[in-house]
Amino acid sequence: MTNILFYDDVTLLGKSTASVPEASLKNFTDPYVIVEDDVIEPHAWIVDPITMTASFVGRAIESEEVSIERDLRIHEGFFFKGWKFQCDDVSKQNISGAASLAGFAMMQGAQVGNYRWNGGETDFVWFDVDNVPRLMDASDMLAMGGAAAEHVRVHITAARVLKDAPNGIPADYQDDVHWP
Numbered sequence: 001m002t003n004i005l006f007y008d009d010v011t012l013l014g015k016s017t018a019s020v021p022e023a024s025l026k027n028f029t030d031p032y033v034i035v036e037d038d039v040i041e042p043h044a045w046i047v048d049p050i051t052m053t054a055s056f057v058g059r060a061i062e063s064e065e066v067s068i069e070r071d072l073r074i075h076e077g078f079f080f081k082g083w084k085f086q087c088d089d090v091s092k093q094n095i096s097g098a099a100s101l102a103g104f105a106m107m108q109g110a111q112v113g114n115y116r117w118n119g120g121e122t123d124f125v126w127f128d129v130d131n132v133p134r135l136m137d138a139s140d141m142l143a144m145g146g147a148a149a150e151h152v153r154v155h156i157t158a159a160r161v162l163k164d165a166p167n168g169i170p171a172d173y174q175d176d177v178h179w180p
Contacts, residue, residue: 014042043168061169078151099145
C-alpha cells in the first residue's frame, strides 16, 4: 500500500489522506504526493510542488480554539454612539433585559428624549467601560441592545467561517484580518 496526501493546488495545504495500492495512483485526478508515513492531521502539512514532498508545518487548529478567540473578542466590548460598552456574559444579559424594557416602554408611548422611561426617580443611564454614566432614552437603550446583539452575531459568523474553511482552520485564525 502507498500512503498519499491529497492537497489543495492553490494553498498547497493537505486536505485528506489515503492508503491505496500503487497501481491505483494513475486513477487519481486530484493533486497528491506520496508520503512515507500515515499522515494523521492532513491540514497540518504543506506540499512543495517542485520537489513533490510534504512537510509538517504544525498541528491542525481545533474548533474550540476558534470559539475561545471568538468569546474573547466578544467580551472585549462594542461601541455604541462612540462609547465602548462591556459585553461579557453578565453585561449581555443586563443589556438584553434593559433593551426589552425599553421596547415595552416605547410600545407604551415613551418618547425620544424622555430619560425617565423606566419609571425611575432619576434619568436612565448606562455605564460605559470607563464607568462614565451615559444618558439613554428608551430608543437609545433599544438600539444599544441591537448593537450588542449585532456585535455577538458578527463574531459568531466570523468564527463559523473560520471553522468551515475548506482547507481547515488557518494557522493565523487569531489575526484581526479574520474578525470584524
